[in-house]
Amino acid sequence: AVNDGAQATREEIAHMRDLYQFGIDEVLTKVDILRREFERSHDYSPIEHVRSRLKSVDSIIAKAHRIGCDPTVDDVRASIADIAGIRITATFVSDLYWVADMLAQQPDLTIVTVKDYVAEPKPNGYRSLHLIVKVPVFLSSTTEHITVELQIRTMAMDFWASIEHKLFYKYRHDMPANLASELADAARLAATLDERMGTLRDEVRPMPVQLSDEATLSAGQ
Ligand code: 0O2
Numbered sequence: 145a146v147n148d149g150a151q152a153t154r155e156e157i158a159h160m161r162d163l164y165q166f167g168i169d170e171v172l173t174k175v176d177i178l179r180r181e182f183e184r185s186h187d188y189s190p191i192e193h194v195r196s197r198l199k200s201v202d203s204i205i206a207k208a209h210r211i212g213c214d215p216t217v218d219d220v221r222a223s224i225a226d227i228a229g230i231r232i233t234a235t236f237v238s239d240l241y242w243v244a245d246m247l248a249q250q251p252d253l254t255i256v257t258v259k260d261y262v263a264e265p266k267p268n269g270y271r272s273l274h275l276i277v278k279v280p281v282f283l284s285s286t287t288e289h290i291t292v293e294l295q296i297r298t299m300a301m302d303f304w305a306s307i308e309h310k311l312f313y314k315y316r317h318d319m320p321a322n323l324a325s326e327l328a329d330a331a332r333l334a335a336t337l338d339e340r341m342g343t344l345r346d347e348v349r350p351m352p353v354q355l356s357d358e359a360t361l362s363a364g365q
Pocket residue numbers: 225226259266268270274295304305306308309
């Protein structure tokens with residue numbers, strides 16, 4: 145009977161997972177529309193790439209056990225914010241806030257929490273802008289408000305985080321001190337790179353495009 149209960153829960157969680165995929169789809173559409181609209185009006189996009197992932201039933205149950213929550217649909221939905229995850233890689237640091245602001249402005253999207261690890265990096269050097277949002281998913285007879293975790297990063301932040309993630313998982317909590325300090329140093333380098341690219345962009349942005357446009361205009365007059 146205990147096994148039957150566990151099986152029922154697994155099935156319910158698997159069913160619940162479908163809702164989270166719908167939530168991902170809704171947010172992905174929003175991000176894609178922002179990207180395409182921006183590309184249309186500016187010929188480039190501040191969004192480099194977008195990936196999404198849905199936690200597996202096993203990881204949902206494992207995380208529930210880890211954080212001491214009952215592995216029931218209601219408790220899992222209330223306690224685990226990253227069942228649905230979207231990672232957006234943007235070009236410049238300012239673009240991270242642009243993406244976040246554009247989403248925050250949308251009346252159907254509720255921002256639950258913002259963790260700004262860009263303004264305040266984690267002690268190991270991790271930087272990213274994290275938003276937990278709730279998006280409505282309209283079903284035939286109900287509306288479900290689905291929690292989605294968004295990680296918004298520059299390419300430098302993503303480069304660092306993906307390598308750190310691999311090393312962290314390899315070493316778990318026993319990362320040798322020299323490696324941890326190398327990684328923290330590399331995170332500072334990545335932050336400097338972002339800053340320098342931002343400065344470059346600021347120098348290029350008021351480009352002579354307008355000047356040459358004016359020149360063409362006045363030449364044509
Ligand atoms: P995975 O394998 O990427 O899913 P939470 O642990 O999510 O319940 P927390 O710690 O308050 O709650 O959330 P936070 O700080 O917003 O971090 C959540 C996610 O951000 C992590 O998910 C990672 O994806 C990423 N992250 C946070 N800190 C680090 C870090 O130091 N290094 C790297 N590489 N990624 C980080 P998971 O579930 O831990 O991992």
